[in-house]
Amino acid sequence: MDSSLDLETQYCAHNYHPLPVVLARGEGVFVWDVAGKKYLDMMSAYSAVSHGHAHPRLVKAVQEQAARLTIVSRAFHSDTLGPFLARVCELTGQDMALPMNTGAEAVETAIKAARKWAYTVKGVAENQAEIIGCDGNFHGRTIAAVAMSDEPQYQQGFGPFPPGFLNVEYGNIDALAAAINPNTAAFIVEPIQGEGGIVIPPRGYLQDAARLCRENNVLLIVDEIQTGLGRTGKFLACDHEGVKPDGLILGKALGGGILPVSMFLARRDVMDVFTPGDHGSTFGGNPLAAAAGLEALEILVEEDLAANSAEMGDYLIERLRELDSPVIRDIRGKGLFVGVEIEPARTSARTVCEALMERGLLSKETHATVVRLAPPLVIGKAEIDWAVEQIRSVVDDVDQVPLAS
Numbered sequence: 001m002d003s004s005l006d007l008e009t010q011y012c013a014h015n016y017h018p019l020p021v022v023l024a025r026g027e028g029v030f031v032w033d034v035a036g037k038k039y040l041d042m043m044s045a046y047s048a049v050s051h052g053h054a055h056p057r058l059v060k061a062v063q064e065q066a067a068r069l070t071i072v073s074r075a076f077h078s079d080t081l082g083p084f085l086a087r088v089c090e091l092t093g094q095d096m097a098l099p100m101n102t103g104a105e106a107v108e109t110a111i112k113a114a115r116k117w118a119y120t121v122k123g124v125a126e127n128q129a130e131i132i133g134c135d136g137n138f139h140g141r142t143i144a145a146v147a148m149s150d151e152p153q154y155q156q157g158f159g160p161f162p163p164g165f166l167n168v169e170y171g172n173i174d175a176l177a178a179a180i181n182p183n184t185a186a187f188i189v190e191p192i193q194g195e196g197g198i199v200i201p202p203r204g205y206l207q208d209a210a211r212l213c214r215e216n217n218v219l220l221i222v223d224e225i226q227t228g229l230g231r232t233g234k235f236l237a238c239d240h241e242g243v244k245p246d247g248l249i250l251g252k253a254l255g256g257g258i259l260p261v262s263m264f265l266a267r268r269d270v271m272d273v274f275t276p277g278d279h280g281s282t283f284g285g286n287p288l289a290a291a292a293g294l295e296a297l298e299i300l301v302e303e304d305l306a307a308n309s310a311e312m313g314d315y316l317i318e319r320l321r322e323l324d325s326p327v328i329r330d331i332r333g334k335g336l337f338v339g340v341e342i343e344p345a346r347t348s349a350r351t352v353c354e355a356l357m358e359r360g361l362l363s364k365e366t367h368a369t370v371v372r373l374a375p376p377l378v379i380g381k382a383e384i385d386w387a388v389e390q391i392r393s394v395v396d397d398v399d400q401v402p403l404a405s
């Protein structure tokens with residue numbers, strides 16, 4: 001096999017199980033491996049590459065900024081951070097933002113904001129604040145994010161975990177209502193659970209959650225790290241239900257597929273709980289990240305990537321449904337955030353992904369049964385048609401294998 005794969009296997013921690021492909025170059029919706037084989041990227045780095053690989057405007061913006069000023073830390077101001085945060089607040093309807101780098105850090109920021117808000121504004125007694133999450137959630141891999149998870153593997157061997165977190169059934173508004181109590185600081189929720197298997201809650205769930213939170217003086221914090229920035233066919237997935245959360249978490253595509261850029265956004269009275277020294281990050285909001293983030297936002301708006309996501313997502317789901325294969329148990333999604341659930345009696349999602357890789361289509365399983373299809377939002381019909389034909393061939397091959405009795 002390729003020597004860089006061997007080196008990675010020897011020297012890189014085995015905290016992932018990558019498909020055996022070694023990529024060397026990317027452009028738009030395509031990537032190439034070290035042997036020059038071309039692949040259609042239907043994963044786009046868990047939605048971080050929504051703009052497509054090496055978007056010329058992003059490359060230019062980052063190159064220019066890299067030559068001018070990259071990192072100053074927040075010990076000083078820079079001439080790029082203000083314009084970036086003003087634009088992201090304008091586009092999301094939030095008042096203020098706290099820039100970080102990775103998604104998990106922005107989630108931590110949201111948790112800290114919610115807790116301090118509970119003590120200083122809501123009047124919860126010291127160390128009693130509770131945060132409600134959902135079964136099947138994914139908010140990252142820090143200890144607090146893992147404390148919120150109900151996935152045994154994410155917790156096994158990593159305890160003890162901080163207290164103050166509880167989960168309710170995702171999509172069940174009565175369960176949320178029953179869990180809220182005077183110590184509840186926030187409800188943190190994904191509009192669609194991505195890592196959970198592209199799970200879409202009942203229509204109106206976010207609206208109902210927003211109303212419940214408002215009535216009980218609880219912050220509604222929406223984790224749109226994966227669903228935001230056009231992925232589901234609207235600028236934010238919250239926009240499908242006209243919900244404006246009290247706090248919003250962005251990441252992944254915010255860095256234009258070039259840099260890690262994340263943030264927690266909130267109403268002014270929530271963000272105001274932070275005073276100098278409360279929280280920070282050496283790299284958060286650096287000039288290079290701000291230049292990438294601002295250009296990423298302008299491209300999203302000017303190329304109307306959310307509209308393309310809506311149109312191409314509908315087209316992809318329609319074409320997938322035509323496959324009508326006994327190997328496929330369910331097809332679900334919104335915009336270009338699509339899950340194909342494989343019939344577990346027939347094969348695993350991993351096996352399907354490996355067969356697709358052989359045919360030049362890159363995707364990744366989430367859990368044992370779901371193949372995630374989340375290509376860059378710049379994808380067109382011809383590429384979707386090609387992708388669906390590859391999926392057809394793979395599920396047809398599986399269907400040839402007789403069912404084990």
Ligand SMILES: *Cc1c(COP(=O)(O)O)cnc(C)c1O
Nearest residue numbers: 102103104138139140223225226
């Ligand atoms: C990816 C993801 C995170 C974590 O982001 P990282 O950048 O990997 O730390 C958190 N929440 C959601 C919904 C995500 O999809």
